[in-house]
Amino acid sequence: MLTINNLHVSIEEEQKEILKGLNLEVKPGEVHAIMGPNGSGKSTLASVLAGRDGYEVTEGSVTFDGEDLLELEADERAREGLFLAFQYPVELPGVSMANFLKQAVNSVREHRGQDVLSAGDFLKLMKEKAAIVSLDPSLKARAVNEGFSGGEKKRSEIFQLALLDPKLAILDETDSGLDIDALRIVADGVNGLRNENRSFVLITHYQRLLDYIVPDFVHVLVDGRIVLSGGKELALQLEEKGYDWIKDEQTQTA
Amino acid sequence: MQIESRLLVEIRDRLARLDANSGNGWANGREEAAGAFESLGLPSTRSEAYKYTQMTKRVKDVLSLDNAGTLIDTTSAFTDVPGIHFSTVNGLLTESVAAGSLPKGLTVSSLSEAYAENRIALDDHLARAFDPDRDAFSSLAAASAEDGILIHVAAGVSIAQPVILHHDRVANSGLVQPRLLVVAEGDSSIKVIEHFGDSGSGSAFENRIVEMISATGASVDHLVVYERGREATFVNGLHVYQEERSHFATNTITLGGGMVRNNLHFLPDGEECETHLNGLYIAKGSMHVDNHTFVDHAKPNCESNELFKGIVTDKAVGVFNGKILVRQDAQKINAYQSSKSILLDRAASIYAKPELEIYADDVKCSHGATTGELDDDALFYLRARGIRPEAAKLMLLEAFARDVVDLVDVDAVKDYLYSRLHSILTETAS
Numbered sequence: 001m002l003t004i005n006n007l008h009v010s011i012e013e014e015q016k017e018i019l020k021g022l023n024l025e026v027k028p029g030e031v032h033a034i035m036g037p038n039g040s041g042k043s044t045l046a047s048v049l050a051g052r053d054g055y056e057v058t059e060g061s062v063t064f065d066g067e068d069l070l071e072l073e074a075d076e077r078a079r080e081g082l083f084l085a086f087q088y089p090v091e092l093p094g095v096s097m098a099n100f101l102k103q104a105v106n107s108v109r110e111h112r113g114q115d116v117l118s119a120g121d122f123l124k125l126m127k128e129k130a131a132i133v134s135l136d137p138s139l140k141a142r143a144v145n146e147g148f149s150g151g152e153k154k155r156s157e158i159f160q161l162a163l164l165d166p167k168l169a170i171l172d173e174t175d176s177g178l179d180i181d182a183l184r185i186v187a188d189g190v191n192g193l194r195n196e197n198r199s200f201v202l203i204t205h206y207q208r209l210l211d212y213i214v215p216d217f218v219h220v221l222v223d224g225r226i227v228l229s230g231g232k233e234l235a236l237q238l239e240e241k242g243y244d245w246i247k248d249e250q251t252q253t254a
Numbered sequence: 255m256q257i258e259s260r261l262l263v264e265i266r267d268r269l270a271r272l273d274a275n276s277g278n279g280w281a282n283g284r285e286e287a288a289g290a291f292e293s294l295g296l297p298s299t300r301s302e303a304y305k306y307t308q309m310t311k312r313v314k315d316v317l318s319l320d321n322a323g324t325l326i327d328t329t330s331a332f333t334d335v336p337g338i339h340f341s342t343v344n345g346l347l348t349e350s351v352a353a354g355s356l357p358k359g360l361t362v363s364s365l366s367e368a369y370a371e372n373r374i375a376l377d378d379h380l381a382r383a384f385d386p387d388r389d390a391f392s393s394l395a396a397a398s399a400e401d402g403i404l405i406h407v408a409a410g411v412s413i414a415q416p417v418i419l420h421h422d423r424v425a426n427s428g429l430v431q432p433r434l435l436v437v438a439e440g441d442s443s444i445k446v447i448e449h450f451g452d453s454g455s456g457s458a459f460e461n462r463i464v465e466m467i468s469a470t471g472a473s474v475d476h477l478v479v480y481e482r483g484r485e486a487t488f489v490n491g492l493h494v495y496q497e498e499r500s501h502f503a504t505n506t507i508t509l510g511g512g513m514v515r516n517n518l519h520f521l522p523d524g525e526e527c528e529t530h531l532n533g534l535y536i537a538k539g540s541m542h543v544d545n546h547t548f549v550d551h552a553k554p555n556c557e558s559n560e561l562f563k564g565i566v567t568d569k570a571v572g573v574f575n576g577k578i579l580v581r582q583d584a585q586k587i588n589a590y591q592s593s594k595s596i597l598l599d600r601a602a603s604i605y606a607k608p609e610l611e612i613y614a615d616d617v618k619c620s621h622g623a624t625t626g627e628l629d630d631d632a633l634f635y636l637r638a639r640g641i642r643p644e645a646a647k648l649m650l651l652e653a654f655a656r657d658v659v660d661l662v663d664v665d666a667v668k669d670y671l672y673s674r675l676h677s678i679l680t681e682t683a684s
């Protein structure tokens with residue numbers, strides 16, 4: 001599904017290298033968790049995969065479903081089935097949720113050779129998917145993310161995930177800012193969306209999310225590289241010991 | 255000979271002919287305006303107020319008051335909106351309005367007819383909102399206007415339907431300089447909508463003077479939609495005078511024209527006035543759109559709200575200058591101004607300048623002027639959902655522009671504007 005090979009990424013403007021040779025292989029249906037200290041490059045990885053401008057890939061490759069991902073524009077990647085749930089969803093005053101979602105769903109459907117949805121079918125789809133994360137229906141009548149609470153923004157991201165039905169979803173700290181009940185709801189929503197074809201990359205700081213969404217693999221990203229990978233137990237270990245022991249080991253092996 | 259002298263010769267020639275048989279106060283006002291125009295002169299390239307807008311150069315190309323030539327038939331809009339509709343030629347009514355055809359308390363007539371009839375004391379109203387020394391173009395228009403339109407609502411009367419002026423036909427040559435006077439007497443209310451249709455490749459030059467008076471407790475709601483073609487020039491001098499407890503709202507939407515200058519001037523001259531001035535412009539190609547606003551807070555306890563937005567692309571130029579003056583005795587003023595522009599092209603330019611002059615100490619004033627490109631984060635968010643760049647751009651531009659249109663309170667006109675924005679911006683975004 002996704003193969004990242006020796007990925008080096010710099011910020012275009014600053015010539016500062018953020019990702020320093022990252023490798024990751026995600027197979028269909030797998031759930032991978034990526035943990036790591038603040039500033040280690042997790043969101044940068046998510047942004048580069050989703051195709052945000054401003055990054056320069058200086059080395060390495062990313063293959064998505066057999067295609068060179070880095071050759072595609074951001075919107076093409078989304079239509080090909082890559083979804084990013086943003087750590088900080090952007091507020092779009094004046095852009096109605098309804099219009100935004102309709103355009104998003106229809107661009108993706110069109111790309112897949114599906115019919116454009118009628119107004120009625122679209123409403124039905126919205127209703128069905130909003131229920132997955134118990135999204136307050138009145139939010140759909142508002143401007144995109146505008147004035148949404150932190151938790152509502154995160155739920156809305158998962159709602160969009162459900163609507164767009166991607167092959168690979170990258171969730172960047174979708175759990176932060178959620179209260180305990182909401183975390184459960186969102187996690188249940190994600191679990192409901194798991195299947196043998198759809199893969200997930202969960203970026204998180206908290207082991208708790210992984211109690212609900214049990215990952216197949218846990219990776220630790222430190223200073224632009226994945227320095228340790230393991231099963232779900234690794235998350236527990238990190239929760240207990242923090243990152244310093246890994247960093248120490250790193251300096252010892254270096 | 256200088257342009258000013260040539261124009262003045264023409265004006266005085268006409269006034270001399272007029273004086274012989276009328277000698278009325280209106281003619282005196284025209285004399286006075288001519289005098290003011292003579293001493294002001296057309297703004298030179300060194301003029302601060304016209305620094306970015308070389309309007310005088312455009313006058314040179316026309317240089318005649320004679321607009322008796324060919325008329326351009328422009329494209330009308332919202333003709334089926336419920337309202338009281340009038341069509342104009344060179345800013346004047348095409349025929350006199352039959353008595354009894356209007357709601358009670360509403361008068362719509364030519365200025366000259368109203369003057370002759372003398373039922374409404376025009377001398378009390380004319381030049382009340384307008385100071386001839388304020389702006390050379392307005393004084394030129396006031397001096398030149400042979401006639402104009404009066405819209406008058408009697409005290410205590412509310413006219414529910416909007417009065418809609420379709421400025422449908424306009425001369426292809428010469429300066430078109432009409433005068434429009436709107437008077438809402440005490441505790442009355444009225445809505446006035448004006449549409450300037452697309453003049454195609456015709457080169458209409460309109461320099462008009464509009465005076466609006468909202469008397470004690472009255473409410474005036476005004477909208478201008480300007481959609482002339484790229485060869486057209488427009489100098490729109492709006493002069494607003496408000497008495498206490500009055501409400502005035504105007505929305506100036508500029509979607510067309512080659513060179514447009516809106517001079518919008520507000521004098522809330524009584525306590526507890528509310529003034530709303532909003533505007534939107536989309537400048538493309540080689541268009542040049544300049545909005546100059548001036549709110550002169552002379553009396554305490556008033557509120558003004560200003561929102562201007564612009565989208566500038568290609569090689570077009572957008573200018574915004576918003577001045578707010580709070581005079582020393584004008585305590586407890588709330589004055590808000592916001593100007594936001596989006597620049598879509600490196601070759602396009604925007605000059606935006608707020609100017610606050612505050613001499614009273616107990617006031618709340620705020621202003622913000624932003625000029626920028628479309629927000630990259632917003633574009634990325636949309637694209638990350640599969641939306642193509644052109645569609646994403648269009649969504650953001652429409653959202654940006656719609657806020658101003660949202661303030662229009664006649665639904666059918668609002669819908670017309672939404673669809674116009676959609677088609678203009680679709681072109682811009684692709």
Ligand SMILES: Nc1ncnc2c1ncn2[C@@H]1O[C@H](COP(=O)(O)OP(=O)(O)OP(=O)(O)O)[C@@H](O)[C@H]1O
Pocket residue numbers: 011014018036037038039040041042043044045054
């Ligand atoms: N556009 C940018 N310009 C400059 N520096 C940047 C930019 N984007 C990211 N960085 C830097 O790259 C590093 C990695 O940032 P990133 O957001 O990927 O970290 P993260 O692992 O997601 O952290 P967190 O856990 O706090 O979300 C940080 O030092 C950050 O300051």
Ligand SMILES: [Mg+2]
Pocket residue numbers: 042043044087172173
């Ligand atoms: Mg991050």
